[in-house]
Amino acid sequence: MPVLKYEYTPLFRLDPVYNEYFVVFVPFVLIRLSMNHRISQSIINCLFDTGADISLFPDTMATSLGVNIKKGNLTEHMGIGNVSVLAYRHKVKMFAEGYSFNTFADFSEQQNVSLLGRITFAEHFKRVCLHGKDNNAYIELEY
Numbered sequence: 046m047p048v049l050k051y052e053y054t055p056l057f058r059l060d061p062v063y064n065e066y067f068v069v070f071v072p073f074v075l076i077r078l079s080m081n082h083r084i085s086q087s088i089i090n091c092l093f094d095t096g097a098d099i100s101l102f103p104d105t106m107a108t109s110l111g112v113n114i115k116k117g118n119l120t121e122h123m124g125i126g127n128v129s130v131l132a133y134r135h136k137v138k139m140f141a142e143g144y145s146f147n148t149f150a151d152f153s154e155q156q157n158v159s160l161l162g163r164i165t166f167a168e169h170f171k172r173v174c175l176h177g178k179d180n181n182a183y184i185e186l187e188y
Contacts, residue, residue: 046171046187049142051075051093053182072175072184074161078102078150079138083110089159093184095175097162100139100150101132106159107152114152122151130155139166144188 053070060067072093077085089106101122107114117133124130132151139148146169167173172187 047143049074049144049186049188051184051186053177053180053184055180070179070182072182074141074166074184074186076161077140078106078110079140080107080110080112080135084138084140085110091159091161093166094160094162095167097160098164099134099162100148100165101130101156101160101162102150102152103156103159104152104154107135112152114154117152120151122153132156139169141186144186 051072051074054073055068055070057066058069074091074093075088076091077088079085085106099122104114112135114133114135117135120132120134122130122132130153132153134149134151137148137150138145148165148169150165161167170186170188174185176183176185
């Protein structure tokens with residue numbers, strides 16, 4: 046079975062309490078999006094968010110493909126601390142290296158990080174495994 050493998054990416058964060066920097070390792074997956082028969086020219090670096098049900102992208106991802114996000118169905122995402130983000134749902138095709146599938150995703154003017162969710166991304170793979178920790182961590186996506 047073909048497997049896509051992505052090593053976790055180190056990101057530096059500032060602790061606001063102690064005013065010190067620390068490193069977190071996060072699972073980024075590289076994809077391309079297609080909407081209305083147009084495919085993104087650049088690869089999108091997306092955070093694989095195991096706590097998200099639905100993939101959520103900045104509105105600029107859709108507008109770069111000539112799509113007016115407000116023509117989609119209005120929906121609401123509730124995040125950490127019950128923070129509400131309004132978004133518009135659209136049908137998309139996602140490409141992850143040699144694998145592609147049709148799904149849907151939400152686009153928001155309030156969102157600036159591309160997030161891949163369980164229902165709209167992970168469930169399109171036969172197996173999703175998160176391995177290791179810290180600088181030895183990686184994600185495997187079997188299709």
